[in-house]
Amino acid sequence: MKRLKLLALFLFSALALQVSAQQKKYVMVIHGGAGTILKKNMSPEKEAAYIAALTKALNAGYAEIKAGKSSLDAVEATIHVLENDPHFNAGKGAVFTHDGRNELDAAIMDGKTLMAGSVAGVTTIKNPISAARAVMEKSEHVIMVGAGADQFAKEVGLKIVDPKYFWTKERWDGLKQAIKEDSTKAVLDHGSKKSELFGIKNHDYKFGTVGCVALDQAGNLAAGTSTGGMTNKKYGRVGDAPIIGAGTYCNNETAGISCTGWGEFYIRNVVAKTISDLMEYKGLSVAEASKIALDKVGKMGGDGGLIALDKKGNMTMPFNTEGMYRGAITADGKIEVSIYK
Amino acid sequence: MKRLKLLALFLFSALALQVSAQQKKYVMVIHGGAGTILKKNMSPEKEAAYIAALTKALNAGYAEIKAGKSSLDAVEATIHVLENDPHFNAGKGAVFTHDGRNELDAAIMDGKTLMAGSVAGVTTIKNPISAARAVMEKSEHVIMVGAGADQFAKEVGLKIVDPKYFWTKERWDGLKQAIKEDSTKAVLDHGSKKSELFGIKNHDYKFGTVGCVALDQAGNLAAGTSTGGMTNKKYGRVGDAPIIGAGTYCNNETAGISCTGWGEFYIRNVVAKTISDLMEYKGLSVAEASKIALDKVGKMGGDGGLIALDKKGNMTMPFNTEGMYRGAITADGKIEVSIYK
Numbered sequence: 001m002k003r004l005k006l007l008a009l010f011l012f013s014a015l016a017l018q019v020s021a022q023q024k025k026y027v028m029v030i031h032g033g034a035g036t037i038l039k040k041n042m043s044p045e046k047e048a049a050y051i052a053a054l055t056k057a058l059n060a061g062y063a064e065i066k067a068g069k070s071s072l073d074a075v076e077a078t079i080h081v082l083e084n085d086p087h088f089n090a091g092k093g094a095v096f097t098h099d100g101r102n103e104l105d106a107a108i109m110d111g112k113t114l115m116a117g118s119v120a121g122v123t124t125i126k127n128p129i130s131a132a133r134a135v136m137e138k139s140e141h142v143i144m145v146g147a148g149a150d151q152f153a154k155e156v157g158l159k160i161v162d163p164k165y166f167w168t169k170e171r172w173d174g175l176k177q178a179i180k181e182d183s184t185k186a187v188l189d190h191g192s193k194k195s196e197l198f199g200i201k202n203h204d205y206k207f208g209t210v211g212c213v214a215l216d217q218a219g220n221l222a223a224g225t226s227t228g229g230m231t232n233k234k235y236g237r238v239g240d241a242p243i244i245g246a247g248t249y250c251n252n253e254t255a256g257i258s259c260t261g262w263g264e265f266y267i268r269n270v271v272a273k274t275i276s277d278l279m280e281y282k283g284l285s286v287a288e289a290s291k292i293a294l295d296k297v298g299k300m301g302g303d304g305g306l307i308a309l310d311k312k313g314n315m316t317m318p319f320n321t322e323g324m325y326r327g328a329i330t331a332d333g334k335i336e337v338s339i340y341k
Numbered sequence: 342m343k344r345l346k347l348l349a350l351f352l353f354s355a356l357a358l359q360v361s362a363q364q365k366k367y368v369m370v371i372h373g374g375a376g377t378i379l380k381k382n383m384s385p386e387k388e389a390a391y392i393a394a395l396t397k398a399l400n401a402g403y404a405e406i407k408a409g410k411s412s413l414d415a416v417e418a419t420i421h422v423l424e425n426d427p428h429f430n431a432g433k434g435a436v437f438t439h440d441g442r443n444e445l446d447a448a449i450m451d452g453k454t455l456m457a458g459s460v461a462g463v464t465t466i467k468n469p470i471s472a473a474r475a476v477m478e479k480s481e482h483v484i485m486v487g488a489g490a491d492q493f494a495k496e497v498g499l500k501i502v503d504p505k506y507f508w509t510k511e512r513w514d515g516l517k518q519a520i521k522e523d524s525t526k527a528v529l530d531h532g533s534k535k536s537e538l539f540g541i542k543n544h545d546y547k548f549g550t551v552g553c554v555a556l557d558q559a560g561n562l563a564a565g566t567s568t569g570g571m572t573n574k575k576y577g578r579v580g581d582a583p584i585i586g587a588g589t590y591c592n593n594e595t596a597g598i599s600c601t602g603w604g605e606f607y608i609r610n611v612v613a614k615t616i617s618d619l620m621e622y623k624g625l626s627v628a629e630a631s632k633i634a635l636d637k638v639g640k641m642g643g644d645g646g647l648i649a650l651d652k653k654g655n656m657t658m659p660f661n662t663e664g665m666y667r668g669a670i671t672a673d674g675k676i677e678v679s680i681y682k
Contacts, residue, residue: 114609114641120579121486141578142608145462146487148577236489237482238461245586245611267483268455270586270614277618300455 025313027215028061029328030054030078032088033208034260034305037323039340047339050087054327054337057081061214062329071222071256072110072133074214079106079129079226082210086168088325089208091127094166094228096175102166103229105242106132109250111221111311116142116250118242119149123166126159129226132242134158142244146236171231178232209241211258213250213309221311223248223256223272230263239263245273252311254279255286260324261304265297275308287316294318366654368556369402370669371395371419373429374549375601375646378664380681388680391428395668395678398422402555403670412563412597413451413474415555420447420470420567423551427509429666430549432468435507435569437516443507444570446583447473450591452562452652457483457591459583460490464507467500470567473583475499483585487577512572519573550582552599554591554650562652564589564597564613571604580604586614593652595620596627601665602645606638616649628657635659 032054039047061078065071083091094102106128107118117136120143125131131153135144138156154160209227216222225248227241240247240263247263249272250256257272266272271293278289290308297304298320305319307326317326317338327337373395380388402419406412424432435443447469448459458477461484466472472494476485479497495501550568557563566589568582581588581604588604590613591597598613607613612634619630631649638645639661646660648667658667658679668678 142605143579145577152576235493236486238484264483273611273614281622
């Protein structure tokens with residue numbers, strides 16, 4: 001009798017675990033950037049606006065998935081919402097370069113075919129993630145940069161805007177503040193060649209990206225990332241977002257990954273591909289692999305976060321900053337959105 | 342007695358193997374591009390010129406290593422020779438874009454620190470590999486593109502040239518031929534959106550890169566790659582050469598790698614980092630890991646080659662094209678140069 005009870009308990013537990021695992025099958029995960037995001041610095045209105053935007057973005061992509069569309073469609077629809085919202089450093093909310101321009105980068109990758117597309121330093125494309133997708137689907141290439149990429153987007157019929165579209169008062173004030181802080185810093189630091197040339201000392205100027213990984217009903221993964229880059233950046237600097245393997249990577253056999261943070265460290269560590277390879281070559285879970293890759297960034301002195309989703313619907317959203325705008329949605333439509341640690 | 346003989350034979354064999362391994366400690370390996378390179382299409386003069394150039398390049402880097410300089414110095418010196426030689430599609434010998442411009446890309450990475458630098462789409466820098474190194478050493482960034490990268494190179498004192506410096510008759514004729522072939526092709530193929538936009542059908546237009554991996558006396562690896570890109574390319578296309586993890590990667594714990602070939606496939610497969618990860622996470626040799634990574638490119642329909650050198654001086658130079666300009670030099674100065682299969 002005791003044995004029967006134990007067996008019943010075991011079966012019940014196994015069933016409960018299975019149900020729990022089923023309940024936790026995620027179909028989409030998103031981020032809106034990582035950095036020094038502290039509750040004490042956030043107004044209730046702003047916090048509510050971020051939560052609403054993340055929720056809206058998740059719902060937009062989820063609608064595609066529920067309708068049987070591809071994970072690429074879901075990623076594009078989700079990132080459109082984030083690009084069109086001035087709260088995020090991508091699309092409409094892009095930060096300014098030192099010269100007062102908005103230079104946008106984006107990448108997308110299809111986990112089924114390993115096709116990928118990316119654009120960097122574009123200035124007239126309303127939704128850079130769609131340009132990245134057009135590069136992937138309508139050209140032989142993977143990466144296009146600068147005016148050539150803008151021209152391509154125009155020729156394939158994407159929505160082109162006057163660069164003024166990207167002007168927002170908050171980002172413009174951010175540039176002025178950054179220039180002021182940097183010039184002060186440059187005086188203090190004038191012995192250093194690096195700070196003379198760059199002087200980008202306010203750590204959070206490095207941050208701000210949006211990203212999405214989706215898993216569709218056919219079991220295919222897609223990942224995308226879009227960013228306005230770094231406030232006050234010079235010299236045509238490009239970060240990790242448009243670099244396949246660094247800020248963006250996707251493979252049905254492992255996971256889809258989108259990173260956000262101090263891009264230079266993500267490039268040097270080829271973070272997204274490292275996660276995929278740790279899964280493929282060492283058999284690690286998506287969470288274990290992501291932790292190891294992010295720890296490498298941290299040990300080098302870099303920071304940020306990432307989102308990753310595997311083909312079974314397991315997801316992880318680690319970060320080593322104070323906060324990361326993030327969210328996920330399960331197969332049955334349950335939304336989870338968070339900002340702080 | 343028989344057992345003693347066997348033991349002696351065994352010891353002798355082990356010693357011989359060790360000597361052989363010592364003799365085969367490579368300190369540098371280079372490539373000058375892969376593609377449809379057939380002996381029947383090569384004049385003796387041209388063949389001799391390529392062999393002389395590869396030998397000169399190897400000697401230039403070897404002199405740095407013998408003098409106790411860093412592997413970065415060796416890579417830079419070697420690639421200068423190849424960039425300054427019009428035979429190779431890098432620097433002086435760069436091919437033309439569709440608009441009749443020369444847009445150059447380069448990357449360098451330090452295996453000791455995992456620092457990296459790269460430039461893409463530059464038009465006035467005589468030696469793009471030096472610009473990549475300056476980005477690595479004199480900026481906070483890893484990647485700079487376009488006019489901003491040219492400006493940075495000028496500000497840090499690199500040799501700036503009029504874009505006309507890169508004009509060569511052979512490459513100009515190559516562009517005219519490519520445009521002619523592509524327009525013919527476009528007529529035949531007019532139903533396809535892709536070929537309308539691109540029409541780059543001559544396969545070998547995709548090729549041409551130079552690269553170097555060096556191992557210095559302190560045991561540090563460095564890798565670099567430089568290219569003039571793809572003949573008749575449009576829309577600011579960037580290939581794998583300046584992408585850390587794709588065409589260029591270096592890590593003292595694994596290997597230094599430089600790739601050449603159909604860049605899009607190298608980007609999608611993140612080839613260089615894949616080789617490093619196969620060594621780190623699966624314990625494969627540099628040759629085994631390189632073969633697997635190149636096979637992935639081949640299975641997808643891409644082609645090209647790569648060079649890789651590990652910290653013990655083991656090197657590999659696989660390619661799946663008809664030929665690859667390549668060479669290596671051992672610690673004791675023995676040079677090996679090859680072109681065909």
